Amino acid sequence: MAFESLTQRLQAAMGKLRKKGKITESDVTEMMREIRLALLEADVNLQVVKQFTKEVRTRALGAEVLDSLSPAQQIVKIVDEELTKTLGTEAVGIEKSPKIPTVIMMAGLQGAGKTTFAGKLANQLIKNEKARPLMIAGDVYRPAAIDQLKVLGQQLDVPVFDMGTDVSPVEIVRQGMEQARANKNDYVLIDTAGRLHIDEALMDELKQIKELAQPNEILLVVDAMTGQDAVNVAQSFNEQLGITGVVITKLDGDTRGGAALSIRAVTGAPIKFVGSGEKLTDLEVFHPDRMSSRILGMGDMLTLIEKAQQDYDEKKAEELARKMKENSFDFNDFIEQLDQVMGMGPIEDLLKMIPGMNQMPGIENVKVDPKDVERKKAMVYSMTPAEREDPDLLNPSRRRRIAAGSGNSVVEVNRMIKQFKESRKMMQQMSKGSMPAGMDQMFGSGIKGKMGKMALNRMVKKNKKKKKKRK
Known part of the structure; x- marks a missing residue:
């Protein structure tokens, strides 16, 4: 499971502090060294690690922390808050268009999970919004991608627009958009081609699709298993396409999870969803505060x-x-x-x-x-x-x-x-x-x-209020 080793290392580092009644500057220095090593081992970007540890150290050495009755808990709270800030502070949903359809374009390297994510997102939109999406099969270089999207469409009873593999993706998207407008589909999900690596031909094609479809969202789908390279991929796509959000797939695998901690800080683009399994229901909206709690071993009762x-x-x-x-x-x-x-x-x-x-x-x-x-x-x-x-x-x-x-x-x-x-x-x-x-x-x-019963009740009430607002 992603973050497991990071969780264990961070818990061990902060566990040493909990045993002490009073904390000194040398204790904080030792803890920061452990946290730095834990983050680097988890494949977190070096600059992100430096910035994170600098912020935590500055706040942890404040007089109000060291002189408090429970400095260990204060420091854990600081680590949690800084981790949440690094991950993006708050959940960011899909940017809906004021007029239909809302167009969502998937981008990413081959094998990142774009096609599967399109199906998962369609399923979530149907469940949460009673939406009527249309999926466009724009990956003509991998015939299995079209078949896969059609199978997902049949499972969800969602129409899939395709023109085979002999028509250019730009033309497929053009005609697919016309069909969506004619049928008044409220969402269009465009599955695009990927490559084993970023090249000029791929980017030119994606830029043409972007210009034609004018998507409300360009979601970069990144495989968490690629580790540090996922950050480089995200940076490159962001510079050339201007991504609006990131989707991290395969977060359930035996991965160190450092990509999730780095991508937001490096690109500035929010992580919007995480995939945690093969089933169509295995898609979660990304909540930075909840992910921080999971990483620090404090659970995630709201999820x-x-x-x-x-x-x-x-x-x-x-x-x-x-x-x-x-x-x-x-x-x-x-x-x-x-x-x-x-x-x-x-x-x-x-x-x-x-x-x-x-x-x-x-x-x-x-x-x-x-x-x-x-x-x-x-x-x-x-x-x-x-x-x-x-x-x-x-x-x-x-x-x-x-x-x-x-x-x-x-x-x-x-x-x-x-x-x-x-x-x-x-x-x-x-x-x-x-x-x-x-x-x-x-x-x-x-x-x-979070572990108190009264706090848990407050969390449930807060969650209900959020759901009412969304409605």
Whole structure:
């Protein structure tokens, strides 16, 4: 996962400070050395590292920090604020045109993920705005790109305009724009060609498309796996095309993530989206403050809440809350919960969004095998309807039958039933407002108050207000 090693290094550097009651200038100097090394190892641009460490050091050596009751927390807060500033301060959305269509042009090197991003963005626009986008297949040099865009269009029920590979991309875009205006599509997503490297022919073609389509947005799609070179690519495209935003793909890969920290500072163009998987739903609006929190191991509750809101049906959630309170949560609900949680992404990634979880011993080794979830479902499907609704019916002979029917051992069936009962007990405790044993420590008073229960409630309210404004 991106930023994992950076997170560990930064946590280690600041963890040393937390153990000290009073902090000296030499302590700050030592911490800055560790932070500098961590950033350079993460492939962050050298100039960005210098500027970042200079700002943090200046603020950390201020009298109000060193003389405060909790200087360690003050310094962590400073690092968080400067990291957020480096990443762009606030989320920046798509610049909509006052008249339709809003034209969004993708640019980038070959293999960066432009075509996949076009599909993901179309999916997000449909879900969030009930939009009617048109996708234009402008990459004529890679026939698979046209086919890929058509497949994505079929999955999303979005029209794709193409003229094959024998027509110039500029002409394809011209006729595609005419079709979009005729059909009153409110968005046009132009997928352009890429190269293995930047060359004059590529840039000339993109400049012609830009002149013709007059796009509201030129989004540079950058592969996070390219590391430091991603910054050079972004700089070159920005100088020649004038990009309005950056999309970083493959941020879920085994990458150091330094590109995300460098691109904004070097180009001045905001990072608008990050791709974190292969599915059409694996696209996130880039929030600098949330990304900073993730990098510093402080979790990202707002994104976790948003994921839950997207994937959970409100009526079902209310019904589940009632069942939890009445302790009538059964195996049918258990299966439904498993499916919905798995739909939000890998469990290990969701856990790391919870404040404090990153610091729990062994959390980096937590891996949930999807096959294990399927085995649990097989056990439940081997039960009778009455057994699913009333787990107390599951005596030893019934458990043996379930084990045989699902291809599992009796021990595994017993373990699953025990987990179910423990989950039900914990849910009932939480529905009554009491925290299960150990959970109160995890949600204790933390950095910026994000780990406190009251702060979490404030965050949820703030998030709801933002959604109302957008509407």
